[in-house]
Amino acid sequence: MSRDMRNDxxxxxxxxxGIRYHTNGSSLPTLQKGATSTTSNGFAxxxxxxxxxxxxxxxxxxxxxxxxxxxxxxxxxIARLLIQGLNxxxxxxxxxxxxxxxxxxxxxxSVAAFRHAILNGEWSEAEALLFGSQRSNDGGGVSISNGNGxxxxxxxxxxGADKDVLRFRLRRQKYLELLEGRDHGGALMVLRQELTPLHxxxxxxxxxxxxxxxxxxxxxxxxxxxxxxxxxxxxxxxxDLSKSISPSxxxxxxxxxxxxxxxxxxxxxxxLYHNPTTSPSLFSDHVCDRSQFPLQTHVVLxxxxxxxxxxxxHDGRRLATGGESTTVTIYDTIDFQIRHTLAEHTKAVxxxxxxxxDTKIVTCSHDFTAKVWDTSSGRCISSIIHGEEPVTSAxxxxxxxxxxxxxxxxxxxxxxxxxxxxxxxxxxxxxxxxDLALSPDGKRLVxxxxxxxxxxxxxxxxxxxxxxxxxTKLTCVRISRDSKYMLINMVDNELQLIDIGSAEIVRRFLxxxxxxxxxxxxxGGADENLIISGSEDGRIYIWHRENGTLIExxxxxxxxxxxxxxxxxxxxxxxxxxxxxxxxxIWSKEASNETRRRHSSTGSYxxxxxxxxxxxxxxLV
Numbered sequence: 001m002s003r004d005m006r007n008d009x010x011x012x013x014x015x016x017x018g019i020r021y022h023t024n025g026s027s028l029p030t031l032q033k034g035a036t037s038t039t040s041n042g043f044a045x046x047x048x049x050x051x052x053x054x055x056x057x058x059x060x061x062x063x064x065x066x067x068x069x070x071x072x073x074x075x076x077x078i079a080r081l082l083i084q085g086l087n088x089x090x091x092x093x094x095x096x097x098x099x100x101x102x103x104x105x106x107x108x109x110s111v112a113a114f115r116h117a118i119l120n121g122e123w124s125e126a127e128a129l130l131f132g133s134q135r136s137n138d139g140g141g142v143s144i145s146n147g148n149g150x151x152x153x154x155x156x157x158x159x160g161a162d163k164d165v166l167r168f169r170l171r172r173q174k175y176l177e178l179l180e181g182r183d184h185g186g187a188l189m190v191l192r193q194e195l196t197p198l199h200x201x202x203x204x205x206x207x208x209x210x211x212x213x214x215x216x217x218x219x220x221x222x223x224x225x226x227x228x229x230x231x232x233x234x235x236x237x238x239x240d241l242s243k244s245i246s247p248s249x250x251x252x253x254x255x256x257x258x259x260x261x262x263x264x265x266x267x268x269x270x271x272l273y274h275n276p277t278t279s280p281s282l283f284s285d286h287v288c289d290r291s292q293f294p295l296q297t298h299v300v301l302x303x304x305x306x307x308x309x310x311x312x313x314h315d316g317r318r319l320a321t322g323g324e325s326t327t328v329t330i331y332d333t334i335d336f337q338i339r340h341t342l343a344e345h346t347k348a349v350x351x352x353x354x355x356x357x358d359t360k361i362v363t364c365s366h367d368f369t370a371k372v373w374d375t376s377s378g379r380c381i382s383s384i385i386h387g388e389e390p391v392t393s394a395x396x397x398x399x400x401x402x403x404x405x406x407x408x409x410x411x412x413x414x415x416x417x418x419x420x421x422x423x424x425x426x427x428x429x430x431x432x433x434x435d436l437a438l439s440p441d442g443k444r445l446v447x448x449x450x451x452x453x454x455x456x457x458x459x460x461x462x463x464x465x466x467x468x469x470x471x472t473k474l475t476c477v478r479i480s481r482d483s484k485y486m487l488i489n490m491v492d493n494e495l496q497l498i499d500i501g502s503a504e505i506v507r508r509f510l511x512x513x514x515x516x517x518x519x520x521x522x523x524g525g526a527d528e529n530l531i532i533s534g535s536e537d538g539r540i541y542i543w544h545r546e547n548g549t550l551i552e553x554x555x556x557x558x559x560x561x562x563x564x565x566x567x568x569x570x571x572x573x574x575x576x577x578x579x580x581x582x583x584x585x586i587w588s589k590e591a592s593n594e595t596r597r598r599h600s601s602t603g604s605y606x607x608x609x610x611x612x613x614x615x616x617x618x619x620l621v
Contacts, residue, residue: 307578316570340378387412406433534562
C-alpha cells in the first residue's frame with residue numbers, strides 16, 4: 001500500500017468541502033410546477049451535516065466517517081458522478097440509496113428548477129434562474145429562496161462564460177418555437193426586442209429573420225436545421241447551456257460515460273495499429289498487434305489502363321474501379337470475379353459514386369457526361385450531358401433519389417439531378433468543381449475548385465455557408481462518417497483534417513508526395529481512426545488520425561503514382577489501391593502462400609506468390 005493510499009484511509013472528517021444541502025430537520029424547499037419530478041436524479045438526499053443522514057423523514061442511516069479523497073480523487077465528485085451514472089443506467093433506487101448514504105446531492109433545487117424550465121419551454125423562468133432575478137412569494141414563478149422578496153443570484157457560470165451568448169441561445173430557441181407555432185407576431189417581437197439588442201452574430205440574425213417567410217413548420221425545421229419543440233432541440237439546448245454552468249453546480253450530461261469514453265480514446269490514441277470493430281474493454285489496458293493490420297497484398301487485379309479511382313459499395317460486397325479506360329469494372333469482393341463492366345462512356349472515367357442502398361452507381365467521365373447504372377443488371381438507366389468540360393465528381397443525397405455532379409465547366413459546374421436525368425437545382429456560381437462530397441447526414445455539401453478554394457453549402461437551403469481560399473491546389477475531399485470533418489488532399493505533400501463547423505484545421509498529415517497529379521486520400525479503419533492516401537512516389541501512406549503519426553509506408557504501385565485508395569466499410573482489415581501501373585491491389589492482414597487465380601477484364605491475374613500471369617503470352621511476368 002502506498003503512502004498516499006494509507007494517508008487516505010487514515011484521514012477522517014464529518015463534513016464535505018463541496019456542495020451540500022442541509023435540511024436542519026425540516027423538509028427541502030418546495031419547487032413549484034412539479035420541477036422536482038423532472039430532474040435527472042429524481043430524489044432528495046440532503047442531510048443535516050452530521051454523521052446521521054435523514055431523507056424526507058425516513059429512518060436515520062448511520063454513516064461511517066470517511067476520508068475526503070478516494071485514491072487521490074475528491075470523494076464528493078466521485079459520489080455525484082456515480083449518482084448520475086446510476087440514474088443513466090436506470091438504477092434509480094440504488095442512486096437514491098447512495099444519496100442517503102453519502103449525503104451528497106446530484107444537483108441543487110435551483111438547478112432542478114432550471115432544468116424543468118428549459119425542458120418545458122418556460123423561457124422567462126429559465127433566464128431568471130440562470131442569471132438571477134428578484135423573486136417573491138406571491139405565487140408567481142419558481143420559488144428557490146427563503147423569505148419574502150429575496151434575490152436569487154443565479155447559477156454559478158463556468159469561467160469565461162458569456163452571458164449574452166447564453167441569452168442569445170435561449171432566445172433563439174424561443175423565437176424558433178414561436179415561428180413553429182405560427183405566432184409570427186410574437187416571434188417578430190422576440191427578434192426585435194430580445195435577440196437584436198444582444199448584438200451577437202449578425203449573420204445568424206439575418207438567417208433567423210429570413211425564416212419568417214417559411215410557409216410551413218416543416219420548411220422552417222428543414223431550413224433552420226432544427227427538429228422542433230417536440231424533438232430533441234430542448235435537450236440539446238440544455239446540454240449546450242450546461243457546458244457554460246460551473247460543473248460544481250450542474251454536472252454535464254452523462255459525465256461518467258464521457259470520462260470512460262475519454263479513457264478509451266486515450267488508449268486508442270496510444271495504440272498505433274488500432275483497427276478492431278469492437279470497443280476496447282475497461283477491464284484491461286488496450287493494445288493492437290501489428291500482425292492484425294492489413295499490410296499484405298492479398299489480391300492484384302491487372303487492367304489495361306491507369307487506375308484513377310477505387311470505390312467500395314457501402315455494404316463492402318463490391319468494388320468499382322476505373323480511370324484512363326472508358327469502362328468501369330465492378331468486382332465481387334468475395335472472390336474478386338468481375339460482376340459487371342460498364343461500357344457506354346467514350347472517354348476516360350474520372351470517378352464513380354454508389355447510391356446509399358448500393359442499387360445504383362453514377363459514373364463521371366471526360367466525355368462531358370454522367371451516367372446512372374443499375375448495379376444488379378449493369379444497365380445504364382440515364383445519361384446526363386454536363387456542359388462542355390469533364391465531369392469530375394458526384395455524390396448521392398441520403399434519400400437515394402437525387403444526386404449531385406460537379407464539372408470543370410464554369411457555365412455548368414454544379415447540379416442536382418433526379419434519377420430520370422432531370423435538373424432539380426443548378427448553382428449559378430461560376431466555380432469549376434475539382435471534387436465534391438456530401439456529408440452523410442445530408443446537411444452540408446463541400447466542393448473544392450482548381451482555384452484553390454473550398455466552398456461549403458447548406459444542402460437544405462442550397463445557400464453558401466462559407467468559403468476558404470488556400471495557398472495551394474487541392475485535389476480531393478472526403479467527409480467523415482459523423483459529418484463533422486473534411487479531409488483535403490493538397491499538392492504540397494500534405495493532407496489536412498478540417499472541422500466543417502468551425503473551418504479550423506484540426507490536424508495535418510505529412511510525408512506523402514503530391515505536387516502535380518490528382519491523388520485521392522480517405523478515412524480508414526474500423527472507427528475511421530486512420531488516414532490513408534496514395535502518393536506520386538507510388539507508395540501508400542497510413543497515419544494515425546488522432547495524433548498524426550505516420551505508422552506505415554507501403555510499396556504500392558512502383559514506377560508511377562498510387563492514385564487512389566479506399567477502405568472497405570464492412571471489413572476493417574481490407575482496403576484497395578489503384579495506380580499508374582494499371583493494377584488494383586487488395587490489401588489484407590492475411591499472408592498466404594497459396595496460389596489462386598483472380599481474373600481481370602484483361603485475362604490477367606496475380607498470384608499470392610507475387611507474380612503476374614499474362615494469359616495472352618502464357619508467361620509469368
